[in-house]
Amino acid sequence: MAAKNKAKTYLLGASLLSLTLSPFFAAPSFAEGEQYFLNNKPVSKDQYQAAIFLQEGVKFLHANNNRDAVVKLKQAADLSPGFAEVHHNLGIALAKTGQVKEAISELELARNLNPNLDSTWMSLGGLYQTEGRIQDAIVTYGEFVKRFPAHKDAKKVSDLIMGLQKEASKESRVTSGGSLQDYYAEVTAHGRARWPASKMPLKVFIAPGKNTPNFKAGSEDLLKQSFMDWQNVSKGAVSFEFVESEKNSDIQCTWTNDSSKFKNAAEAGETQLFSGKNGLVKGSIAFLTVPLMPDMPLTQNRLRLIFLHEIGHVIGMAGHTNNPKDAMFFSIDVADSWRDLTERDATTAIRLYSEP
Numbered sequence: 001m002a003a004k005n006k007a008k009t010y011l012l013g014a015s016l017l018s019l020t021l022s023p024f025f026a027a028p029s030f031a032e033g034e035q036y037f038l039n040n041k042p043v044s045k046d047q048y049q050a051a052i053f054l055q056e057g058v059k060f061l062h063a064n065n066n067r068d069a070v071v072k073l074k075q076a077a078d079l080s081p082g083f084a085e086v087h088h089n090l091g092i093a094l095a096k097t098g099q100v101k102e103a104i105s106e107l108e109l110a111r112n113l114n115p116n117l118d119s120t121w122m123s124l125g126g127l128y129q130t131e132g133r134i135q136d137a138i139v140t141y142g143e144f145v146k147r148f149p150a151h152k153d154a155k156k157v158s159d160l161i162m163g164l165q166k167e168a169s170k171e172s173r174v175t176s177g178g179s180l181q182d183y184y185a186e187v188t189a190h191g192r193a194r195w196p197a198s199k200m201p202l203k204v205f206i207a208p209g210k211n212t213p214n215f216k217a218g219s220e221d222l223l224k225q226s227f228m229d230w231q232n233v234s235k236g237a238v239s240f241e242f243v244e245s246e247k248n249s250d251i252q253c254t255w256t257n258d259s260s261k262f263k264n265a266a267e268a269g270e271t272q273l274f275s276g277k278n279g280l281v282k283g284s285i286a287f288l289t290v291p292l293m294p295d296m297p298l299t300q301n302r303l304r305l306i307f308l309h310e311i312g313h314v315i316g317m318a319g320h321t322n323n324p325k326d327a328m329f330f331s332i333d334v335a336d337s338w339r340d341l342t343e344r345d346a347t348t349a350i351r352l353y354s355e356p
């Protein structure tokens, strides 16, 4: 026990970075007789109709009805190909349906048509980030901060750049993609941590969340399921039991609506690990109950991804990967879809606990 009191403490920042997506609203438009106006300028009938479709598309986007938004915005783009806001919103809608490469093309087009749209720079940076294109993301976010220094999200984007630079410096030191089966090398590049076998099953305390603003009912069950999924894919190399009391628990999960308490304010969750001479002795995870960006609501799907990611950290995967399909990818996914642990996640967890 004395050894535990002297345990060396270290902090592992868990930077699951956010994306920034803000759809535009089309300016009010109206028709007078046969003459069409947009922002007080006369336009063609097609341009006018495209603006109507744009407004409808944005309404679909706000209702998270992304497939209908794609259809409507493609109609708008066909009618008026030079309309930057149409391509911007089409990019957002495509991203939300998981078509990230197509989304990037649309946002690049929107940026080229009108480089004065702040959201386009931000969203494009976010999409590069979800694709693991770290350098492109840094350059694009950097351009955003340079062009719009007074923007309300400028500080947040600067934090994102810092987090990405950290990932980029790790990337240059680790030869990633060396193994197709697992990402053990990436996540242990800066040291390996694991729980001693004698501690299994790990006692997990999940704090009640109902008094934290914006806490979503059912989150505890989703979190428990995510712990059990790691247990199952690791074939029991790590195992968990849920306890009612924080006292004597190994892992504590808490909720907060204030990301300013995190090391990096652009994170959706933060894991801290404490180790002694025989391995890990304590882990704690704080989960954010509010979305980092209003256009990326914390749905069950996104919570699920954050849970899987932070649990990966707490079982000892300190680092990140640059493969968007991995649970330990450094960024949150823009597509709002359910995630399960992959073969690579499983193999990595097993290897973490079987390596001598």
Ligand SMILES: [Zn+2]
Binding pocket: 013, 014, 015, 016, 309, 313, 320, 330
């Ligand atoms: Zn992380």
